[in-house]
Amino acid sequence: MAELIFYFFAALTAGGALGVVLNRNTVAAALCLLLSLMGLAGLFVLLDAYLLAALLLLVYAGAVAALFLFVVMLLDMQGGAKRTPGWLNLGASAIGFAVLLAGVAATLARAHLPEPVVTAAPSFGFSLKYYAAQLFTTYLLPVQIIGFLLLIAMLGVIVISKKPREEQTPPASP
Amino acid sequence: MTIGLHHYLALSALLFAIGFGGVLLRKNTLVLFMSLELMLIASTLGLVAFSRFNGTPDGNVFVLFILAIAAVEVAVGLAIIVALFRRRGTVMVDELNALKH
Known part of the structure; x- marks a missing residue:
C-alpha cells in the first residue's frame, strides 16, 4: 500500500515537472508546477516531514505559483512567439538531461547506501x-x-x- | 519491496535532470525560472529523504531555510523579469542578446 502511494506521488511530481518543461502555454506550465509541488508535499508526508509539507504548500503552492501566475498575466504574452526550439537546443537539453541522470544513476548503483531503517519516526x-x-x-x-x-x-x-x-x-x- | 532511500534519491535526481533540461531547452524566461525552482525542490527532496533515513532531523531544518531562500529568490527574480520586460519589451532569451554584439 505504501509503495502504491509512493509511486502515485512520484508520478504526480515527475509528470508535473515534465509538464512544466514541455508545455507551450506558460499558464499551463505554472499550473503543472503547482501539481508537481502537491506531489512533492505528499512525498514529504510519506517521509514524516509534516511541517515541511504544510510549509511547502503554503509558501510554494500558495505564494510562488500564484506569483508566477500573476506575472504571466501582468506581462500578457499569450499567443505571441510560439516557435519550436532549434535542434541545437533540443540536442543540448537532451544530452544534459541524459548525462546528469546517468551520472546520478551510476553513483547510486555504486554507492553502499544503508538499508532502509524501517523504524518509526524518532519520537x-x-x-x-x-x-x-x-x-x-x-x-x-x-x-x-x-x-x-x-x-x-x-x-x-x-x-x-x-x-x-x-x-x-x-x-x-x- | 519497501520504498527505500534509493527510490527517493532516484526521484530527486530525475526531478533535477528535468529541471536542468528545461533550463537548456526553453526560451521563455518565466519557464526557465520555473525549471530553476524544480531543481531547487529536487534538492530539498534529497535532503528530507536523507534526514528521514538517517534519523537526524537536521536536514529538515535546512529545508526550512531553503524554502525561505527560495521565496526570496522568486520575489527578486520575478521583479527583475518584470523590469526587463518593461525595458526591452520581451522575455524571450534569444532576443535578449545585447551582450552578444
Whole structure:
C-alpha cells in the first residue's frame, strides 16, 4: 500500500515537472508546477516531514505559483512567439538531461547506501517543538540572517519594480 | 519491496535532470525560472529523504531555510523579469542578446 502511494506521488511530481518543461502555454506550465509541488508535499508526508509539507504548500503552492501566475498575466504574452526550439537546443537539453541522470544513476548503483531503517519516526524529532528548539538554539544566527535577507529582498523588489523616473531633460524628439 | 532511500534519491535526481533540461531547452524566461525552482525542490527532496533515513532531523531544518531562500529568490527574480520586460519589451532569451554584439 505504501509503495502504491509512493509511486502515485512520484508520478504526480515527475509528470508535473515534465509538464512544466514541455508545455507551450506558460499558464499551463505554472499550473503543472503547482501539481508537481502537491506531489512533492505528499512525498514529504510519506517521509514524516509534516511541517515541511504544510510549509511547502503554503509558501510554494500558495505564494510562488500564484506569483508566477500573476506575472504571466501582468506581462500578457499569450499567443505571441510560439516557435519550436532549434535542434541545437533540443540536442543540448537532451544530452544534459541524459548525462546528469546517468551520472546520478551510476553513483547510486555504486554507492553502499544503508538499508532502509524501517523504524518509526524518532519520537524526539519532526515535531514542531523540535524545530522551534533547533531554530532558537543551534540555528539562531542563520535565522537572523534569513530575516535580514527577507528585509533586503523586500526593499530590493520595491526598488527594482518601481517605474523608472522620467528623465529630467527629455530627449529632443527627432 | 519497501520504498527505500534509493527510490527517493532516484526521484530527486530525475526531478533535477528535468529541471536542468528545461533550463537548456526553453526560451521563455518565466519557464526557465520555473525549471530553476524544480531543481531547487529536487534538492530539498534529497535532503528530507536523507534526514528521514538517517534519523537526524537536521536536514529538515535546512529545508526550512531553503524554502525561505527560495521565496526570496522568486520575489527578486520575478521583479527583475518584470523590469526587463518593461525595458526591452520581451522575455524571450534569444532576443535578449545585447551582450552578444
